[in-house]
Amino acid sequence: MTSPAAATTTGGVLDPELRAAIGRIARIPQLLVACDYDGTLAPIVEDPTKAVPLPESVAAIRALASLPQTSVAVVSGRALRDLATLSRLPSEVHLVGSHGSEFDIGFVERLSPELIAVRHRLRQELRDIAAAHPGVRLERKPASVAVHTRGVDPRIAAAAVEAVRNGPATWDDVTVTQGKEVIELSVVATHKGTAVDQLRTQLAAGAVLFIGDDVTDENAFGNLQGPDVGIKIGPGETQADYRVAEPIEAARALGLLLETRRHWLFGERAVPIERHSMLANGRTVALVTPEAKITWLCHPKPDSAAIFADLVGGSPAGHFTVGPERGGIPLGQRYRSNTMTVETRWSGLTVTDWLDLPARQTTPDDPAVVSGDSTLVRVLSGTGRARVEFAPRPEFGQVAVQLQPLDDGLLVLGSNEPVALHSPGVEWEVTNDAGYETAKAVVDLSALGGQVVLELRFGTQSLEPHRVPVHERQAAAEQPWKDWVASLRLPTTAKDLVARSALTLRGLTHEPTGSILAAATTSLPEELGGVRNWDYRYCWLRDAAMTARSLVDLGSTEEAEGLLRWIDGVVERTGGHPERLHPLYTVDGYELGAEAVIDTLPGYAGSRPVRVGNLANHQLQLDVFGPVADLIAAVADARGSVRDDEWRVLENMVEAVRRRWHEPDHGIWEARLPPRHHVFSKVMLWMTVDRALHVVRQHGGEDRPEWVDLRDRIGANVLEHGWHPDAEAYSVAYGHDEMDASSLWIGLSGLLPGDDPRFLSTVLKIEADLRSGPVVYRYHWDDGLPGREGGFHICTAWLIEAYLRTGRRTDAEELFTQMVDTAGPTGLLPEQYDPLAERGLGNHPQAYSHLGLIRCALLLDNMLKQ
Numbered sequence: 001m002t003s004p005a006a007a008t009t010t011g012g013v014l015d016p017e018l019r020a021a022i023g024r025i026a027r028i029p030q031l032l033v034a035c036d037y038d039g040t041l042a043p044i045v046e047d048p049t050k051a052v053p054l055p056e057s058v059a060a061i062r063a064l065a066s067l068p069q070t071s072v073a074v075v076s077g078r079a080l081r082d083l084a085t086l087s088r089l090p091s092e093v094h095l096v097g098s099h100g101s102e103f104d105i106g107f108v109e110r111l112s113p114e115l116i117a118v119r120h121r122l123r124q125e126l127r128d129i130a131a132a133h134p135g136v137r138l139e140r141k142p143a144s145v146a147v148h149t150r151g152v153d154p155r156i157a158a159a160a161v162e163a164v165r166n167g168p169a170t171w172d173d174v175t176v177t178q179g180k181e182v183i184e185l186s187v188v189a190t191h192k193g194t195a196v197d198q199l200r201t202q203l204a205a206g207a208v209l210f211i212g213d214d215v216t217d218e219n220a221f222g223n224l225q226g227p228d229v230g231i232k233i234g235p236g237e238t239q240a241d242y243r244v245a246e247p248i249e250a251a252r253a254l255g256l257l258l259e260t261r262r263h264w265l266f267g268e269r270a271v272p273i274e275r276h277s278m279l280a281n282g283r284t285v286a287l288v289t290p291e292a293k294i295t296w297l298c299h300p301k302p303d304s305a306a307i308f309a310d311l312v313g314g315s316p317a318g319h320f321t322v323g324p325e326r327g328g329i330p331l332g333q334r335y336r337s338n339t340m341t342v343e344t345r346w347s348g349l350t351v352t353d354w355l356d357l358p359a360r361q362t363t364p365d366d367p368a369v370v371s372g373d374s375t376l377v378r379v380l381s382g383t384g385r386a387r388v389e390f391a392p393r394p395e396f397g398q399v400a401v402q403l404q405p406l407d408d409g410l411l412v413l414g415s416n417e418p419v420a421l422h423s424p425g426v427e428w429e430v431t432n433d434a435g436y437e438t439a440k441a442v443v444d445l446s447a448l449g450g451q452v453v454l455e456l457r458f459g460t461q462s463l464e465p466h467r468v469p470v471h472e473r474q475a476a477a478e479q480p481w482k483d484w485v486a487s488l489r490l491p492t493t494a495k496d497l498v499a500r501s502a503l504t505l506r507g508l509t510h511e512p513t514g515s516i517l518a519a520a521t522t523s524l525p526e527e528l529g530g531v532r533n534w535d536y537r538y539c540w541l542r543d544a545a546m547t548a549r550s551l552v553d554l555g556s557t558e559e560a561e562g563l564l565r566w567i568d569g570v571v572e573r574t575g576g577h578p579e580r581l582h583p584l585y586t587v588d589g590y591e592l593g594a595e596a597v598i599d600t601l602p603g604y605a606g607s608r609p610v611r612v613g614n615l616a617n618h619q620l621q622l623d624v625f626g627p628v629a630d631l632i633a634a635v636a637d638a639r640g641s642v643r644d645d646e647w648r649v650l651e652n653m654v655e656a657v658r659r660r661w662h663e664p665d666h667g668i669w670e671a672r673l674p675p676r677h678h679v680f681s682k683v684m685l686w687m688t689v690d691r692a693l694h695v696v697r698q699h700g701g702e703d704r705p706e707w708v709d710l711r712d713r714i715g716a717n718v719l720e721h722g723w724h725p726d727a728e729a730y731s732v733a734y735g736h737d738e739m740d741a742s743s744l745w746i747g748l749s750g751l752l753p754g755d756d757p758r759f760l761s762t763v764l765k766i767e768a769d770l771r772s773g774p775v776v777y778r779y780h781w782d783d784g785l786p787g788r789e790g791g792f793h794i795c796t797a798w799l800i801e802a803y804l805r806t807g808r809r810t811d812a813e814e815l816f817t818q819m820v821d822t823a824g825p826t827g828l829l830p831e832q833y834d835p836l837a838e839r840g841l842g843n844h845p846q847a848y849s850h851l852g853l854i855r856c857a858l859l860l861d862n863m864l865k866q
Contacts, residue, residue, distance in 0.1 A: 014253060018231070018242045022253060024435060025209050025229045026260035027316060029599040030069050032205035033257065034196055034220070035061070035250075037076035037083060039180075039213035040233055043247050046151060048078075053087055054247055060254035065092035067258075067265060068606075071203045075192050077179060077216055079141040094203075096195050098141045098186065115187045118173045119143065122185055125168045133160035144186035157181070179216045193219035209257065211250050212240075264314060266529075266606035271295075273524055273604070274824035274840030276311075277333065277342045280507030281355035281477070283374045285520045287311060287844070290333050290825070292344040292351040294320035299417060299458050300373055302510065302517055303537040303587050305395045305612075307419070312523050312610045313601035316436065318393030320456065322378060324349050325385040325442055335826055338485040338499060339478040340507055342826070348384030349445070353377070356477050358459070373459030377477075379470060380452045382445050388454070390421060390428075391438040396598050396610075403430045403437045408463045410439055422455040422463050481506075489555040491861035497820055498857045500827035501850035502554055505547050508847055510587040514562030515539035516547050517587070519831065519843035525607035526832060526842050530787035533607055535614045536831075536843040538592065540584040541567065542668070543847050545627035550851035552634045553858055560635045561643075567628060568645040571652045578652035579659045583621040583670075584614060592617045619666040620675060625653040626684030626749075629691040642699045654692045654707060661685045661714050667733070668742050671783040676733035680742035682718035686711060687749045715751055722746070723758060729765035730758070738781035739769045741795035744802045754805035763802045771799060773835045774818030790832030790841040793819060797852025804859050816856050829853065 065072040073094035080097030135152035149157035213233035221239040230240035287296035295310040309317035341354040401414040412419035519536035526532035548560035595613035664675035689711035732740035747759035775791020803812035829849035831842025
């Protein structure tokens, strides 16, 4: 037994240790909240029939019971009928009566005849004892009888209890439970501890919070374990770890649990996805909110674990926040022209953020080398006072770290990777929140010369000052981006947005390997609160090739060349079997591990689960070869020649097609359904060979008759079997009449000319079935997953191109304007858009969306020049 110090201070403020414990248990994925009734939800009163629960407690219990992944139970010594009548709690709250003997109204009917006989004898014996002791009251329950002595003369009460203890309490088939001025005899051997254990098992709870005041509640406290939390109300020895003084303070604890858990489940304040801006340096990426909060940063690579995962886990999952001490909405946020540097401005405060490259070592003892890896640089400038909060949470918040303040900053201790925050002039206060340390500071910029530089250095614990002034480092970091944009052939149509899209795609390129991310994030939802949450921080052959192709169209082949070298390495690792290529790989070009769920993270705006890895890795997607061959053709045309590694890749793509073109596959959208003969996949197989023929004819000076035959056989097959007469269009797959936006590629690929009646009919059918205002949906067929999704920007771009190919220029211009109007304030696009809620959905920023914007702008620009 322990006697913990009272966990309540004056003014009804809960003790910090209890608040921290509630903060921890509020983030358990499956939580059971269990309470006693008398003395806990309801104050103790002389007349038990008047024990009405506190309104504050009822409100908290009702709200908790309505939350997902949250179960609530009231475990009382009262008979279940009385408990239900008196508490009037909703059906979502599990009621357990008679100290765990009653889990439902029909319990008594399940007693064996032998126990019913013992109960009858017990009732008769206790009636005799009560009759001999005036004032003693009996409470009959289905499996027990409670002997109440509250308000009875102490001598009479003691005599009655003595008679009970020396009499029926000694019977073999009777279990005794002693409470406050009550002794209960039951024919069922149970208590509140076993009742809570049974609830825990039935409800699959990961942890239990139990609140009680009585001696009978000690059985429950004694059975708590691991992350469980027990709260004792009132004085006396207890096995609970925490204590409050009275029921109203227990209600406050329930209120805090409700507030914390609701925030954890649904997001504290989910910033619209499209309003996030991306920082990048070719090594990794980060996202920053319009209020200068770093909510996403993975280290050391973009597909590594996150050190800041506030985006999908709220503040407990890690963030790095800067803002004015007085608060307030920023005046604005913008990228510095043609860079990946973001400025967030308030009156008197500007925060300038960028990801710097590792310092370059010129000599073995060069003092300038302070970072072994990327550095997040945050420059605070102005005249005001800024509030800074630094909460690193490595491994998606799964690793608790310590923060050690030193003269010029902080060391992050306890992680596998060394991390340091260089912050000269800043005085940090380190606090512990639910077991995690957070550093906070208020910075007076006027007193510090108008500027403070915060450098989050990865791969080092050095807090030495950098030899190069920060303004020179910023210029050096920005100049390559500016030079690259200056080298592009930008269209006049949406020129600034195209430049921003190009920078975004280059930012998604992992320069050390040449791979290109499909998106910067994982698990941003396709439906708020839904389960369609996937990890896109990998390199899909299809997405990456289409991304690099759009940059080639703008005049940059560097990204394509790097990607093709990466693909060559991936193909080589198949051991001569390119047809065995997976749809996606890690940025290093290796197979992904198993798809996993981080169930401690609540997800963006409560959209669970948060996934790491992607099960699509094991799918067969035969379309991936087409975009790669198309990219090689575009690079060869731009350069005027083909490199040896590109020839190898091209021949491997055609060989893969030859071996597998006749097979069904899972398709571009990765539906978790049996394989089908998807029209898009067949078109891409045709395009693989068609583009390969273009390359060998234009840059090899030869022809390949066997390739011609293969291309023509595939083309004839899809043109015949992909057409669905009832739909009067090319549908999603052979023999299925549902429409799919990807079938537009029957014309976009060049397989059918723009004026072919079959293509015209397909465009009209997709427009009618899948377009909704500014968006085009992928499909409306059942993909085997619950929920819905938004319109896909890439599908919208395909329909714009289809409009142009079929002579509908005005419609194309109108839809393009609608699409770009959905972009965030700094020009970024996530995967999808919900035209009803008018907000972005899906992972962000999405390569598909930005390459689609670039392609459409270029096509519109070419139309204007004609």
